[in-house]
Amino acid sequence: MISYKALIIDDEPPARSIIRAYLKKHAEIEVAGECANGFEAIKAIKEVQPDILFLDIQMPKISGLELLEVIEEPLHVIFSTAYDEYALKAFELDAVDYLLKPYDEKRFDAALEKVLVKIRTGELVHKQLDPLTVSQQSQLERIVVKKGTKLEVISLDNLLYIEAHDDYVMLHTAGGHYLKSKTMKYFEQHLPENRFVRTHRSYIVNVEKIERLEPYDKDTFLAILNSHCKLKVSRTGYKKLKALMDF
Template identity: 35%
Template sequence: MKVRCLIVDDEVPARELIRMHLSGLKGFEVAGSLGNAVEVPAFLREHKVDLIFLDIRMPGFSGLDLLRSLNGTQQVILTTAYREYAADAFELEAFDYLMKPVTRERFMQAISKYLRHDRINARQERAALAGPAYVFFKVGREHVKVLLSDIVFIEGLSDYIKVHTVTRSYVASEKLGAMEEKLCAGGFVRIHKSFIIALDKMTGYTADQVLIQERSLPLGRLYKAGFIKRVEAPGR
């Protein structure tokens, strides 16, 4: 599985340097390259990104402003020509902090650190999958335990989600992207920018719709190939 990277910098040469460093790495791909931080939230709603290379000083919406707004499903490596932001980067839990111009040696140190971290997370995820089949959702002030086997589909509502189960629905303080990270390695698949479904609850599908129990949900163009691959996989 490839590590999908997003490069965000208002300077074209800086973006191209990061792209060049990434081009020689097996298992990494550039999912996008943006000239400002304002476009990032919309991009992340439409594309899955694992790692963001983010400039700090940009007009209007700075890299630090963006980092504060992210939901934590992506790792962020800050890139800057200014050392004075290191304390802010540490406080906001940036994964790494690269000084411009980013040298190949320093870039590879950051990548090695990321790969070590990713392997540890993968082991933890495999251990979690072997554990109890439930998840807690923050509903108001309460954390509600929901069995994965009870979930029919999850609907994205901007900064919230609506979890539809076999008996009732919950509006929870969570982002759909975070749910995709937690659930889609198992028996769930994202079919649209606004929907994740439980594969075992699906009753059929068409070219642009997924039938799940008595509901018909849209099948998004960007998610169609991944959905078909999961549906046609032996044993899913």
């Protein structure tokens, strides 16, 4: 009897075929779908509601780690990848196991058994961690956001500013704004410091988008990004901008 649904996410058809073949002898697991990229996966996760994800890391457009970051559904995740350098981050994101390609059926079965034990015992599944607890994170080159059942990739060139928004942040671009479950501190630490400055407790600004600075009151200024966007700049933020922009 089928008890659990699995979704396979990998851009390489042979890799998906291997997982599907290894799952054939596990009658309790149904392969509910296959996806070649994260954009397909985010829709499939919503529709299929799988219990288990087999997830590649290095994929076109968005990585498996970026996908996992925006998944809200409770899932048990097994990474399947040819790159061992992501193992620490994968486990810190609550992956159950990390299969390093090429792996054999015995290693696959061991990983699957870990998942089944966790499901049967009701152990906690994947959850989003405070990103500051995840070590060895590289500098951001893009930001992946979820909007409904779709994923969008924001390039840093298109990012105007980030605004504190309760327990989230609002990412503002020329084409719209996006809510993301991250902290201001995270972006302050992981955006290129020569391009993005924490100008105020509520704002991180792309300095390339600043047209000019104007005095606002005794201790603050305004960063003018365009005629419709004027952001407060604190005294400390002004000093940072002055040092970076050399004015």
